[in-house]
Amino acid sequence: MKYRKMGKLDWEVSALGFGAMRLPTTRIIKRADYDESIRIIRRGIDLGINYIDTAYMYHLGSSEKIVGLALKDGYREKVKVATKLPTMMVRKSEDFEKFFNKQKEKLDLDMIDVYLFHHLNGSEFQKVKDLNLIPKMEKLKEEGLIKHIGFSFHGTLPEFKEIIDGYQWDIAQIQYNYMDAGIQATTEGLKYAHEKGTAVIIMEPIKGGFLANPPKEATAVMDKSSIKRTPVDWALQYLWNRPEVAVVLSGMGSMKMVEENCASAEISGVGSLNEQDNAILEELADIYRNKILVHCTSCKYCMPCPSGVNIPQNFALLNNAGWISKAGISNKVLQFMIKRRYKLLAKTKEQLQQKPNTGNASLCTQCGVCISKCPQNIQIPDELEKVNAILGEKKKISDYYSS
Ligand code: SF4
Ligand code: SF4
Secondary structure, eight states: OOOOEESSSEEEEEEEEEEEEEEBBBBSSOOBBBHHHHHHHHHHTTTOOOOEEETTGGGGGGGHHHHHTTTTTTTTTGGGGEEEEEEOOOSSSTTHHHHHHHHHHHHTOSOOEEEEEEEOHHHHHHHHHHHHHHHHHHHHHHTTSSSEEEEEEEOOOOHHHHHHTTTSEEEEEEEOTTSSSTTTTTHOOOHHHHTTTTTTEEEEETTTGGGSSOHHHHHHHHSSSSSSOOOOHHHHHHHOOTTTTTEEEOOOOOHHHHHHHHHHHOOOTTOOHHHHHHHHHHHHHHHHHHHHHHHHOOTTTTSSSSBBBBBHHHHHHHHHHHHHTTTTTHHHHHHHHHHHHHHSSSSSSHHHHHHHTTOGGGGOOOOHHHHHHOOTTOHHHHHHHHHIIIIIOOOOGGGGGGO
């Protein structure tokens, strides 16, 4: 494992961090698989990972519990643990202590190394200030219950700069990958935070797995390089090549992912990509940008939907359909299979009772409660309407999305 500077902090962090938001799940009812999750987290630590990132909301509340269990038997001493206050669920000042105590109990730790405000943007930061939550974080620090203070971010560049300038943060966690370098905090924000001494942590390095599945023309572009890399390795090396990046979090859901990503981290470093590699990455970004219909990263922040719609699953199916159609693959079988998978999702209340949270887009009542939860600012009900029209009602993709 390679280790990197963690901003102005006095410890080094593994190039790869373990994101505990996409842990392995059980087969039939998709709940986090405790045993397998613990096994892969420990394997990552054995391979040198020393940073684990979880949050109150991950895996509908069970991620913190799993991380706590994985850190028994001598693993706690080997890692820094980060978790996040669910800022979006904080309504009044006292909620802060309520959530922190619950999180500490689930993690079963005396001290949490990094406590972040989850999902800040301009308005959430205003709430943090109005409710005086930063002094509450500082109090926890004085009491030795947390070590470092940070925030994770989904907003615009001006909002990011305002937040960075608003406090002496130890850590800022941003969504960044070679396709998204121009959105949210952007490369400019990454550099801005770094110059202020804030350690910048990267999330969504593979864009929710999207960059792991290249279409044919992207593979052809990757093949131009003299060094053979997997699509995931390309995405990770892009980030480690940047001096401003501290740690790259990967939400790993299998032993294979852990081992492959650790092997990638092993050969990582600033300056490890040459000019040709950077040109390849730019070409790849253009190809992907041209193909994605809905920029959903499967973070599941919008879940559960009160009507049982599986929002990310519906968008994944639509993106797959778009992928095939825009790639010009005249594969009717693949298109048929995607539509069939859509039809297999629940479309009645009775079916939902058997399989909760597996509904298709037709169940969306347009209530709108999911919209503000989406860090990608997707107009979820509008997009779901299109999903149902395309996958459920034989409308064409080109009726809704330009090519
Ligand atoms: S708008 Fe649709 S998808 Fe969103 S929460 Fe309401 S019913 Fe669910
Ligand atoms: S729709 Fe938005 S909130 Fe829901 S999974 Fe996709 S990116 Fe996350």
